[in-house]
Amino acid sequence: MRRLPSRVFACLLLLTALPACVRNVPASPSADAEALGQIQAWEDRRSLGEGQLVAWAQGQRGTGVQLRALRALARIQDPATLEVILASLAASEPQVREEAAFAAGQLGLSWEPLAEEVKARLTDALRAAEAAEADAGVRRTLLESLSKVNTPGAVQRLIERLGDSREGVAGRAALALGVVGRRGASLAEVPLERVGALLAPEQAEETRYGATYLLVYLKRPAALELLRQCAADASPEVRAICAKGFAEVGGQDDAPVLGKLLADPVPRVAAEAARSLAKLSLKCEGPCATLEALRGLKRQAGAVAAGASAEGHAILALAQTGLSPSGRSVLEELRRALREAPRGASAVALDDVAWLDCRLAAAMDRQAGAIAEVLRCGGDRVPEPRRVALGLREVALGQTPAGQGGAKDAVNWLRHADARVRLSALEWVAARPGPEALEAVRALIAGDDPVVAGAAAATAGTMKATEALPEVRALAARVPQEPDLAEPVAGALVALEGKEAEPLLRTWLGHPHSNVRRVAAESLTQLTGQPVRSSRVEMPADTFRPPVAPTGAxxxxxxxxxxxxxxxxxxxxxxxxxxxxxxxxxxxxxxxxxxxxxxxxxxxxxxxxxxxxxxxxxxxxxxxxxxxxxxxxxxxxxxxxxxxxxxxxxxxxxxxxxxxxxxxxxxxxxxxxxxxxxxxxxxxxxxxxxx
Incomplete structure (x- = not known):
C-alpha cells in the first residue's frame, strides 16, 4: 500500500523488525484519549457520528485526533466524506496530507464502484496535490492513491512520472502503473523505452522491481527483449516477477531462458518459471520446447522426496496451471520421479510426495475430463475425500468434454458424505450443466450446510433451473441472518427470476452488513442497466468486537x-x-x-x-x-x-x-x-x- 523506499525494500529482503519498516500514524501528546476511543467506536459501527467524525477530520480537536479521524474515513469509504478528505490534501502538516492522500486512495478503491463524477473529483484533486507536493513520502502515497483511483487521468500522471529524476519516484510510478494494469486499465500509452531505462543494473532494486512489475502487465510482444534482460537480474524478487511476464508474450524460443529460471536456487523463482512454461505449453498441439523444458522439474521431484519441501512449489505451480493432452507424458514422468523417494524418507517428505502426486494426477484428469487418476494417487497417504474433491474441481476447470459416465458420477458425488466433495461436485455440474443433476442440486439447496446450500443455489442459477426457485427463495429468506449467503443467492435470483428479483434485492440495500449491500447493488446494476450504489448503514451498537491483544503480542x-x-x-x-x-x-x-x-x-x-x-x-x-x-x-x-x-x-x-x-x-x-x-x-x- 505504502511506498517502498529503499529502507522498506531492505526490510522486505532482510525481514527485519516490523516497526522499523513502516512509519506509523504518529502519536500526539495532545491527542484526546476520549476522542480517540470515540473514533474507534464510530469506525467499528461504520458511523460518521452525526457529522462529528467529519468535523474532527478537519482538525477541530488537534492533529492527533485529525489523523485518526482521517484513517477512520479511509476505512468507512463513504463518498459523502469526499470534500473533507480532499480539503485535507492541502493541510500544512505533511502527516495530515499523507493520511488524506491515503484516505482518497481508499475511497477510490471502494468495494462498490464510485460514481464517475466522484472519481473525476478524486483524480483532479490528487493530480493537483501531487504536482505541488514537496515531501517525498507524501508524494509517493499520492502516486499510490492515483493507482487506486484508476482513471485515465490518474494513469496519465503516473506515465509522466516514469521520467521523473527524483529519487524513487519513477520506480514507484512504474509499480503503480503495473497495479492499474493488473486491474484492467489500458497501458497502451506507456513508453517502453522509459521502462527499459529503469531496468538498468545501476538502478536501485526497488526501481528495477517496479519496472519489471510494470513489464508483466504491459503484455506487449515488444517487451520480450526487456523480459529476457530482467531474467538475469541479481534480485530473486525481480527474477520471479520477470518469469511471470513470459506467459503473456513469450514463445517457444524462450524455453531456454525459462528453463534456466526453472533451475534457479530460489524456489519461488522456479515456481514462476514453471507456471509460465506450463501456460506457453498449453498452446502446443504436440511436442514443443516448453514441454521439454518442464521435464527439468524431475530435479525438484527428487529434492522433495529427499525432504526439501519448498522445491515442490514449482511442481505445484505446474499442476495448478495444467497442461494440454500433449503434455501428459511430462505429468507421468514427474509422478514417477516423485515415487522414487529414497529409503528412510521422512513422514513429512512422504506426505509431500503423496500430495504432489495427487496434484499431478488431478492435472491428468483435467486433461481427460473425468476423474480417474486421483482415485488411485497418493499411496494411501491422502484421504479419499481430499483426492476426489481435488479431482472434481480440476475437471471442472478443464475445457475437455466430460468423459463417459461423467454426469452420472457427478450426481453420485453430490450425495457424498463429505462437504468438500459435494462442493467440488457442484463446481463440476456448474461447468457442465445437465438435467441429471437437478434433483440432487435442489436437495442440497434445502440442506443443512449453508455453504453447500449457497453453492448449490449458484449452480441452479448456472443451470437456468427455474424448477429450483422455491428452494432458492427459501434460502434468500435466510440472508438477513446469514450474510454469507448473499452472493450465491443473489446470482441465482438474477439468473432465475430476472427483474422479478428486484424488490427483494432492494431490501438488501439497507442491510447493516456492507457486503450484503454491495452484492445487492451489483445485482441491481446488472438487472436495471443503471448504476446502483447502496448507502452507508450504521452497524448496531452491540456489534461484536474481539478483545484487544496485549502490546507486543x-x-x-x-x-x-x-x-x-x-x-x-x-x-x-x-x-x-x-x-x-x-x-x-x-x-x-x-x-x-x-x-x-x-x-x-x-x-x-x-x-x-x-x-x-x-x-x-x-x-x-x-x-x-x-x-x-x-x-x-x-x-x-x-x-x-x-x-x-x-x-x-x-x-x-x-x-x-x-x-x-x-x-x-x-x-x-x-x-x-x-x-x-x-x-x-x-x-x-x-x-x-x-x-
Missing part, C-alpha cells in the same frame, strides 16, 4: 515442518490482531490446515472446514493501513468488505495489488523458510499466543 504456528512466528500489529490493527490472538488462545486453529497454497503468492489457512469457505461464525471489520504487502506479511482473507473471520494468509513475495484491500495485521519474524515449504493440506498442530 505474537503468535507461533507449530507445524510438522517447523514453527512460524508472527509479530501482531496491535497498534494499527487492534481488532484484527486481537481476533486471531483470542482464537489462538481458545485452541481454534489446532489441527486446522493450510488449505490454499499458490506458489510465489500466498499460503492461506484458518478454515475449520478445510474447503476455504469456513469461519468462526461472525465477521469483523477491515482495518486498512499504510502497511504494504511484502514478503512474509500476514493478511486477513476476505470475501468482500468487512467479511474477515479466521482465515489468514502469508505472502511469499510482495503483492502490491493487495495493498489497501486486505488488512495487514502481522509480519513473519521467524520461520519464513517454513512458510516457503508449506503445501496444501499441511496441518497447524497448534498456535501459541504470547504473552
Amino acid at each position: 505474537k503468535l507461533t504456528f507449530r507445524t510438522k515442518k517447523g514453527d512460524i512466528t508472527v509479530a501482531l500489529d496491535t497498534e494499527q490493527a487492534p481488532l484484527t490482531s486481537g481476533n486471531l490472538y483470542a482464537l489462538a488462545r481458545k485452541g481454534y486453529f489446532r489441527h486446522v490446515t493450510f488449505h490454499r497454497v499458490v506458489p510465489d503468492f500466498v499460503a492461506q489457512g484458518g478454515d475449520p472446514r478445510g474447503d476455504g469457505e469456513g469461519g468462526p461464525g461472525y465477521s469483523i471489520r477491515c482495518e486498512l493501513t499504510h502497511r504494504p504487502y511484502l514478503r512474509g506479511t500476514m493478511g486477513m482473507a476476505l470475501a468482500g468488505k468487512d467479511t474477515g473471520g479466521s482465515q489468514f494468509f502469508f505472502t511469499h513475495t510482495p503483492q502490491p495489488h493487495l495493498d489497501g484491500r486486505y488488512t495487514v495485521f502481522g509480519e513473519v519474524t521467524a520461520g519464513m523458510d517454513v512458510v516457503d515449504a508449506l503445501l496444501e493440506g499441511d496441518v497447524i498442530l497448534d498456535v501459541q499466543a504470547e504473552p
Whole structure:
C-alpha cells in the first residue's frame, strides 16, 4: 500500500523488525484519549457520528485526533466524506496530507464502484496535490492513491512520472502503473523505452522491481527483449516477477531462458518459471520446447522426496496451471520421479510426495475430463475425500468434454458424505450443466450446510433451473441472518427470476452488513442497466468486537515442518490482531490446515472446514493501513468488505495489488523458510499466543 523506499525494500529482503519498516500514524501528546476511543467506536459501527467524525477530520480537536479521524474515513469509504478528505490534501502538516492522500486512495478503491463524477473529483484533486507536493513520502502515497483511483487521468500522471529524476519516484510510478494494469486499465500509452531505462543494473532494486512489475502487465510482444534482460537480474524478487511476464508474450524460443529460471536456487523463482512454461505449453498441439523444458522439474521431484519441501512449489505451480493432452507424458514422468523417494524418507517428505502426486494426477484428469487418476494417487497417504474433491474441481476447470459416465458420477458425488466433495461436485455440474443433476442440486439447496446450500443455489442459477426457485427463495429468506449467503443467492435470483428479483434485492440495500449491500447493488446494476450504489448503514451498537491483544503480542504456528512466528500489529490493527490472538488462545486453529497454497503468492489457512469457505461464525471489520504487502506479511482473507473471520494468509513475495484491500495485521519474524515449504493440506498442530 505504502511506498517502498529503499529502507522498506531492505526490510522486505532482510525481514527485519516490523516497526522499523513502516512509519506509523504518529502519536500526539495532545491527542484526546476520549476522542480517540470515540473514533474507534464510530469506525467499528461504520458511523460518521452525526457529522462529528467529519468535523474532527478537519482538525477541530488537534492533529492527533485529525489523523485518526482521517484513517477512520479511509476505512468507512463513504463518498459523502469526499470534500473533507480532499480539503485535507492541502493541510500544512505533511502527516495530515499523507493520511488524506491515503484516505482518497481508499475511497477510490471502494468495494462498490464510485460514481464517475466522484472519481473525476478524486483524480483532479490528487493530480493537483501531487504536482505541488514537496515531501517525498507524501508524494509517493499520492502516486499510490492515483493507482487506486484508476482513471485515465490518474494513469496519465503516473506515465509522466516514469521520467521523473527524483529519487524513487519513477520506480514507484512504474509499480503503480503495473497495479492499474493488473486491474484492467489500458497501458497502451506507456513508453517502453522509459521502462527499459529503469531496468538498468545501476538502478536501485526497488526501481528495477517496479519496472519489471510494470513489464508483466504491459503484455506487449515488444517487451520480450526487456523480459529476457530482467531474467538475469541479481534480485530473486525481480527474477520471479520477470518469469511471470513470459506467459503473456513469450514463445517457444524462450524455453531456454525459462528453463534456466526453472533451475534457479530460489524456489519461488522456479515456481514462476514453471507456471509460465506450463501456460506457453498449453498452446502446443504436440511436442514443443516448453514441454521439454518442464521435464527439468524431475530435479525438484527428487529434492522433495529427499525432504526439501519448498522445491515442490514449482511442481505445484505446474499442476495448478495444467497442461494440454500433449503434455501428459511430462505429468507421468514427474509422478514417477516423485515415487522414487529414497529409503528412510521422512513422514513429512512422504506426505509431500503423496500430495504432489495427487496434484499431478488431478492435472491428468483435467486433461481427460473425468476423474480417474486421483482415485488411485497418493499411496494411501491422502484421504479419499481430499483426492476426489481435488479431482472434481480440476475437471471442472478443464475445457475437455466430460468423459463417459461423467454426469452420472457427478450426481453420485453430490450425495457424498463429505462437504468438500459435494462442493467440488457442484463446481463440476456448474461447468457442465445437465438435467441429471437437478434433483440432487435442489436437495442440497434445502440442506443443512449453508455453504453447500449457497453453492448449490449458484449452480441452479448456472443451470437456468427455474424448477429450483422455491428452494432458492427459501434460502434468500435466510440472508438477513446469514450474510454469507448473499452472493450465491443473489446470482441465482438474477439468473432465475430476472427483474422479478428486484424488490427483494432492494431490501438488501439497507442491510447493516456492507457486503450484503454491495452484492445487492451489483445485482441491481446488472438487472436495471443503471448504476446502483447502496448507502452507508450504521452497524448496531452491540456489534461484536474481539478483545484487544496485549502490546507486543505474537503468535507461533507449530507445524510438522517447523514453527512460524508472527509479530501482531496491535497498534494499527487492534481488532484484527486481537481476533486471531483470542482464537489462538481458545485452541481454534489446532489441527486446522493450510488449505490454499499458490506458489510465489500466498499460503492461506484458518478454515475449520478445510474447503476455504469456513469461519468462526461472525465477521469483523477491515482495518486498512499504510502497511504494504511484502514478503512474509500476514493478511486477513476476505470475501468482500468487512467479511474477515479466521482465515489468514502469508505472502511469499510482495503483492502490491493487495495493498489497501486486505488488512495487514502481522509480519513473519521467524520461520519464513517454513512458510516457503508449506503445501496444501499441511496441518497447524497448534498456535501459541504470547504473552
